[in-house]
Amino acid sequence: MTAALLSIRNLTVRFHGERGETVAVDGVSFDLNAGETLAIVGESGSGKSVTMLAVMGLLAKAGVTADNIFGCGRNLLNAGDVEMRAIRGRQIGMIFQDPMTSLNPVLTIGRQLTEMFEIHLGLSGAASRKGAIDLLNLVGVPSAGTRLKDYPHQFSGGMRQRVMIAMAVACKPQILIADEPTTALDVTIQAQILEILSGLQSEFGMAMIMISHDLGVVAGIADRMLVMHSGRIVEQGLVDDVFANPQMPYTRSLLAAVPRFDLETEMTP
Numbered sequence: 382m383t384a385a386l387l388s389i390r391n392l393t394v395r396f397h398g399e400r401g402e403t404v405a406v407d408g409v410s411f412d413l414n415a416g417e418t419l420a421i422v423g424e425s426g427s428g429k430s431v432t433m434l435a436v437m438g439l440l441a442k443a444g445v446t447a448d449n450i451f452g453c454g455r456n457l458l459n460a461g462d463v464e465m466r467a468i469r470g471r472q473i474g475m476i477f478q479d480p481m482t483s484l485n486p487v488l489t490i491g492r493q494l495t496e497m498f499e500i501h502l503g504l505s506g507a508a509s510r511k512g513a514i515d516l517l518n519l520v521g522v523p524s525a526g527t528r529l530k531d532y533p534h535q536f537s538g539g540m541r542q543r544v545m546i547a548m549a550v551a552c553k554p555q556i557l558i559a560d561e562p563t564t565a566l567d568v569t570i571q572a573q574i575l576e577i578l579s580g581l582q583s584e585f586g587m588a589m590i591m592i593s594h595d596l597g598v599v600a601g602i603a604d605r606m607l608v609m610h611s612g613r614i615v616e617q618g619l620v621d622d623v624f625a626n627p628q629m630p631y632t633r634s635l636l637a638a639v640p641r642f643d644l645e646t647e648m649t650p
C-alpha cells in the first residue's frame with residue numbers, strides 16, 4: 382500500500398459577507414492516489430473550486446478549517462506562504478477556472494513560461510527558452526518559437542487554454558488540478574484539450590483532479606469521482622460503478638442529463 386498523494390479530512394470553508402456566513406465547503410474528506418484521475422462533479426456553486434483553492438492555500442486562512450490536509454509528503458494545512466508558493470507550480474500544478482487569473486495580460490507568453498522555469502527550476506537564458514518552446518510544442522501550439530513574443534490576447538480561447546496547461550505542467554508536478562478546463566471551449570477543442578491532458582498525464586505520471594460539471598467529460602477521462610452538492614460529498618466511487626449504479630437521487634438526476642453511448646445495457650432490449 383502506498384500512501385495517498387493528497388489526503389483531506391473534514392475540510393470546511395466559510396465566507397463572511399454582508400448577508401452573514403456562507404458555508405461553501407462542509408466537512409469534505411477524500412484521498413487522491415498516485416497516477417489516478419479523480420473527478421469532482423456537481424452543479425455550479427456546489428463547492429468544487431473552493432475545495433481545491435483551500436487545498437492550494439489560496440483562500441484567507443481564517444475561513445478554512447480541517448482535521449488534516451496532507452499533500453506531497455507535507456502538512457499543507459500548517460504550511461506558510463513561502464512554502465505553499467514553492468509547492469504550487471512545482472509539485473501541484475493548477476489550471477484555474479478563470480483563464481485570466483492565470484495569464485498575466487501585460488506579459489508575453491514566453492516571459493510567463495520562462496518565469497516558471499526560472500523561479501522553480503533555476504534555469505535561465507537559452508535553457509528556459511528551449512523549455513518554453515518544448516512545452517508549447519507538447520501542448521500543440523503551432524509555431525511555438527515565434528509565438529513566445531505574443532501576448533495572451535493574441536491567442537484564441539483554445540490556444541490560451543493550451544498555454545495555461547503548459548504553465549501548469551511546466552515543472553512536471555506530481556498533481557495536476559484542472560478546474561473546468563474545457564467549459565469555455567467548443568466541442569471539438571474540448572476533445573483536443575482532454576486528449577492533451579490525458580497524454581501529459583501518462584507521459585509525466587501525474588495524478589489529476591478534474592473538476593467539471595459535465596459528466597460526459599468525466600466519463601471519458603476519470604477513474605474515480607466525487608459528487609458534490611451544497612458543499613458536501615454526497616457520493617463517491619469508481620466512475621464506472623457510479624454511472625452504472627448511482628446511489629443518491631442527486632447523482633441520478635445529474636446522470637439523467639447526460640447522453641451515454643457506451644453503456645451496452647441501454648442498447649440491448
Ligand SMILES: Nc1ncnc2c1ncn2[C@@H]1O[C@H](COP(=O)(O)OP(=O)(O)O)[C@@H](O)[C@H]1O
Pocket residue numbers: 396397398403405423424425426427428429430431432
Ligand atoms: N470569495 C468568495 N466569497 C464569498 N463566497 C464565495 C466566494 N467564492 C465562492 N463563494 C461561494 O462558495 C460556494 C461554492 O463556490 P464554488 O466552489 O466556486 O462552486 P463551484 O462548485 O461552481 O466551483 C458558492 O455558493 C459561491 O457563491
Ligand SMILES: [Mg+2]
Pocket residue numbers: 429430431478560561
Ligand atoms: Mg468552480
